[in-house]
Amino acid sequence: MTNTHLTLPPQSRTEMLVRKPASEVFEALVNPDITTQFWFTKGSGRLERGKQVQWDWEMYDVSTQVTVREIRPNERIVIEWQGYSGTTTVEWNLMTQHDGNTFVRITEQGFTGDADDLMRYVVDSTQGFTWMLAGLKAFLEHGVKLNLTADAHPRDLAEGDTSRGGHRD
Numbered sequence: 001m002t003n004t005h006l007t008l009p010p011q012s013r014t015e016m017l018v019r020k021p022a023s024e025v026f027e028a029l030v031n032p033d034i035t036t037q038f039w040f041t042k043g044s045g046r047l048e049r050g051k052q053v054q055w056d057w058e059m060y061d062v063s064t065q066v067t068v069r070e071i072r073p074n075e076r077i078v079i080e081w082q083g084y085s086g087t088t089t090v091e092w093n094l095m096t097q098h099d100g101n102t103f104v105r106i107t108e109q110g111f112t113g114d115a116d117d118l119m120r121y122v123v124d125s126t127q128g129f130t131w132m133l134a135g136l137k138a139f140l141e142h143g144v145k146l147n148l149t150a151d152a153h154p155r156d157l158a159e160g161d162t163s164r165g166g167h168r169d
Contacts, residue, residue: 010118012125015105016133020140022074022094022102028140029077029092038135039149047077055081059150084121085112090129104133128152 018025028034032043032053042056049071056063069089070078077092088110095103106129111121131148138144 006115006118009109010111010122011107011109012122012129013105013107014126014130014133015103016137017097017101017103018133018137018140019101021100022096024140025094025102025104025136026074026077028136030071034139037145038139039132047071047079057149059155060153083108083111084124085117086110088125104136106133 028038030047032040032046032055035043040055041058042054044054045051047053047066047068049068051068053066053068054063055066064081067080068077069080070076074096075094079090080087081090082088088108090106090108093105093107095105097103108125108129111118111125113121128149131152135146135148138146
């Protein structure tokens with residue numbers, strides 16, 4: 001195996017078209033009453049610039065403090081939270097399409113660690129935000145709760161069994 005050196009900071013990225021106006025997508029991301037329908041299970045408050053809130057994923061006994069760094073209604077949300085290796089920045093960009101639908105791009109950056117850790121963090125982040133985005137799309141477009149975040153790592157899998165999708169952490 002060749003020793004690989006990174007030349008750019010690692011970043012996760014996922015994106016998808018959501019067939020709803022940006023105002024509906026934005027509201028689903030900032031309003032925990034809606035976000036809990038497709039991503040985390042509890043949020044302590046609405047996202048507002050400068051505000052700190054807590055998000056909980058009760059099925060995993062995990063929570064994180066979220067600091068809102070920027071809000072541009074119907075366009076952009078930037079937060080800082082405790083990622084896999086410390087504080088990272090997550091950004092949602094909402095781009096209105098000519099037909100009134102919304103293209104959503106999510107990036108996370110600021111990962112630290114050795115090359116193996118960075119690879120795992122970027123992959124896990126990309127996967128997690130892809131599930132979240134797919135859940136958002138299904139909920140807003142069809143009113144369906146897919147439970148993707150909860151079902152990504154079922155508790156009954158043996159600890160460390162990643163051959164069937166189990167979570168290693």
